[in-house]
Amino acid sequence: MILKNTRNITILTLLFFSVLMSWAQQAKTTEQPNIIIFLCDDLGYGDLSSYGHPFIKTPNIDKLAATGIRMTNYYAAAPVCSPSRVGLLTGRSPNRAGVYDFIPGPKKSEDLRDKVHLQEGEETIPAMLKTVGYETALVGKWHCSSLFNNPAQPQPDYFGFDHWYATHNNASPSHKNPKNFVRNGEKVGQQEGFSCQLVVDEAMSWLDNRKGNHPFYLQVTFHEPHEPVASPEYLVQEYLPYSNGLAEAEFFANVANVDKAVGRLLAYLEEKGTENTLVIFTSDNGPETFTRYPGAKRTFGQTGGLKGRKLWTTEAGVRVPGIVNWIGKPMYTGTTDAVVSALDFLPTLSEITGAKLPNKELDGESFLSLIKTGKFERKKPLVWGFYNALNQHKIAMRYGDYKILARLKNNGEYLPQIMNVYDGNEALIKESELTDYELYNLIEDKMESVNLVETEPKKFTEMKKLLYTEYGKLLEGSHIWRNEVD
Known part of the structure; x- marks a missing residue:
């Protein structure tokens, strides 16, 4: 009789602790924020109205900045696209991954650029977050491998993206009606619409069709305002009076179209009642140089008074807009001159979510204290x-x-x-x-x-x-x- 009672007590105790653990796990899931990173392509430090542009209207992004943190000393991981993206994903200097410049297609070259890709063994933000229950998606530009959508090199799913809808590099033939997107390994074909809006459409579709109630990590990598620029005609006409010709109006409209895409996704989240969402908005590098190559005829990005442009190691090449907003949670709000880098996203998200840091040499550090209190003193040099x-x-x-x-x-x-x-x-x-x-x-x-x-x-x-x-x-x-x- 005593043994039977002891067995019953043991079972009840195990059940009790099982329930407690379940509650604890549910509480942890509830506390973990959804995470969205908006990453523009070639957006300069001075290309948003909240960063001083005199003509371009970016009310949705400006609202993120006004109700969150507007960083004035935020840096990309590199002054050009591919290494910048690799740095953001890994929290490590892209040189460590062997990505030193933009990644071209697979054409053979003496310097082995045709081999360059984000390699097996590199640990990324989405892979890290999946270990603590996150669902993950990439929508937009990839540009982290020379062999895109080819099993000879790891693709976005290898690095932790459950769902990916992406292009190798630029939207082609332009931002309007692109035909080079791939969804989870399958070519999508010709589409109607502008790239940034199609990318947000995909994001909302993925969010609608998710299973379960897990937190999500969504990386929205716009092609805009990188060439080949194409913008809605009504926006072009709106900016013609403020520009020096059609080409500049097309660029202004291109940035404004990105703002509208950001606004659509944020409005969707509000409509769905999605709370506790950490939103980051930034750019991969500084603005392109006008006519640096034959196709760069609408590259009118502004540096905000900084020296240089894209591909420069001076400030305008790497200092870009950086905005953080934790929707639904108390946080510091205001402008900060704290030195923050895209390399810091991975360790910051690790601290926020409880995910274990990769067992690699990291060049970034957590800036969670900035989000909570507005104070952050960088220890690691950039x-x-x-x-x-x-x-x-x-x-x-x-x-x-x-x-x-x-x-x-x-x-x-x-x-x-x-x-x-x-x-x-x-x-x-x-x-x-x-x-x-x-x-x-x-x-x-x-x-x-x-x-x-x-x-x-x-x-x-x-x-x-x-x-x-x-x-x-x-x-x-x-x-x-x-x-x-x-």
Whole structure:
């Protein structure tokens, strides 16, 4: 009789703890936010009205900024698309993954760029979030592999996306009626509409058809305002009076169309009663240079007074709009000059959701304290090693209020522009010395116009030493592409 009662008590105890664990899990799921990252393509620091554009109207994005955090010192992981996206996904400098420049198609090249892709073993935000119950989707531009929709290289699903509706690079033939989207490995074919609106349509369709009540991670990667630009005619006509011709009006309308797409998705969430949603809005790099290549005839992006443009290691190449809004939860609201990077998204989302960090060297750090309290002091320097920079200084580092830049020289010769690091130029890069330094106080001189190397020798010595150490570590950890199978 005593044994029977003891057995019953044991069973009841197990049931009790099972219920408690179930409740705890449900509470955890309820607390975990839905997460949306909006990522534009070639949107400059000054291209939103909330960041000072005099003509483009972006009321939906501006509202996100006004009711959330508008960051004035937010940085992309690279000054060009593919490495920037890889950095965002992994929380690591894209050099570590071997993605040094934009990824072209699979045409054979001597420098092995045809092999470049986000490789097996790289751990990403969606894969991390799936371990704590998230459903995940990518809608828009991928551009993280040379062989898109080809089993020879890992595709978005390998990196944790349950659903993907994407293109390799740009929408083709333009943003209007694109025909190069792929949905979960199947070609979609010709579509009617503009890319940013089609991407949001897909996002809402995926949200409508999700099973269960799990939190979601949704990465919305717009093609706009990257060329080939195409915009709704009614918006073009609206901006013609404020522009210097049709081409500029088309660009203005392109950004405005993105804002309308963002507004549609946010209105959908509100209509569905979706609360507790963390929304991030940003760009992959700075604005394109007008007519840099034959198709860049509508590239009228603005830098907001920063130096350089896309493909530069100066501020306009990497400093872009950065907005965070935690809908339905208390958070700090206002403008901040805290230094934040796309590399920080992964560790921040890890801390928020309880997901375990990847067992990799991370270059980002959590800025959850900024979201909660408005205070964040960056500990890790931000280092860019962009060997194809259009400006002379291929190496740059932001730490605190200061930024230092350096050229690379080997045997008395400056390095040429380099698009990939492989066994044919590994020694050239690794044996090069940092030289021709420039130093700027970005709080006092965001235009990088007054070189402080001679006037602030103590700070220069400090920053030079730190750059030598940090760039050395990055160089040591960078992936080198080789002719044999890696």
